[in-house]
Amino acid sequence: MAMRGPHPLLLLPLVQLVACLALASGQPCITQNRLFIRHHVNNPRTPAPNPRAYCSMMMRRRGIYGKLINTFIHASIPSINNVCFGGGTPFPSGLRWSNLSFAITTCIYNSSTRSYTGTYLSSRILIRCCQGRPVYYEERILLPPRV
Ligand SMILES: *[C@@H]1O[C@H](CO)[C@@H](O)[C@H](O)[C@H]1NC(C)=O
Numbered sequence: 001m002a003m004r005g006p007h008p009l010l011l012l013p014l015v016q017l018v019a020c021l022a023l024a025s026g027q028p029c030i031t032q033n034r035l036f037i038r039h040h041v042n043n044p045r046t047p048a049p050n051p052r053a054y055c056s057m058m059m060r061r062r063g064i065y066g067k068l069i070n071t072f073i074h075a076s077i078p079s080i081n082n083v084c085f086g087g088g089t090p091f092p093s094g095l096r097w098s099n100l101s102f103a104i105t106t107c108i109y110n111s112s113t114r115s116y117t118g119t120y121l122s123s124r125i126l127i128r129c130c131q132g133r134p135v136y137y138e139e140r141i142l143l144p145p146r147v
């Protein structure tokens with residue numbers, strides 16, 4: 001699962017393609033949703049001395065240490081699922097944009113130091129839903145808008 005290398009953004013379309021292929025091959029949304037929860041949900045937030053320590057611990061625990069960017073959402077699964085319904089609005093590329101902000105922690109890997117920096121944030125989230133379940137977290141929301 002680890003994504004290493006200097007061009008994380010170029011990998012995103014590939015990730016989406018793989019997600020689509022998985023769908024086309026009939027892999028149930030429920031399996032992808034389990035992965036989404038494993039990679040992106042930590043509620044309540046596991047205590048850690050600081051965001052850096054949090055990210056280091058959580059990226060190891062969830063088995064994705066080395067992934068270039070990953071966000072954990074500190075909210076209940078029903079409240080996140082609700083973004084797929086009334087709690088979110090459609091966004092281009094088949095995504096859903098949450099009406100409300102969530103407590104999140106974004107972890108960004110530095111491949112020189114092989115360590116994470118973390119940031120605790122409150123932000124609206126962009127996700128993709130599959131049969132009413134979150135299956136993909138769009139990390140690009142952190143980047144400046146493209147014009
Ligand atoms: C979310 O926002 C949309 C668009 O503004 C609105 O139609 C919808 O009612 C909102 N949902 C909730 C739960 O407030």
Ligand SMILES: *[C@@H]1O[C@H](CO)[C@@H](O)[C@H](O)[C@H]1NC(C)=O
Pocket residue numbers: 110111112113
């Ligand atoms: C990664 O860490 C090195 C060494 O501390 C630092 O010089 C570099 O700017 C960092 N890279 C990023 C993308 O933060």
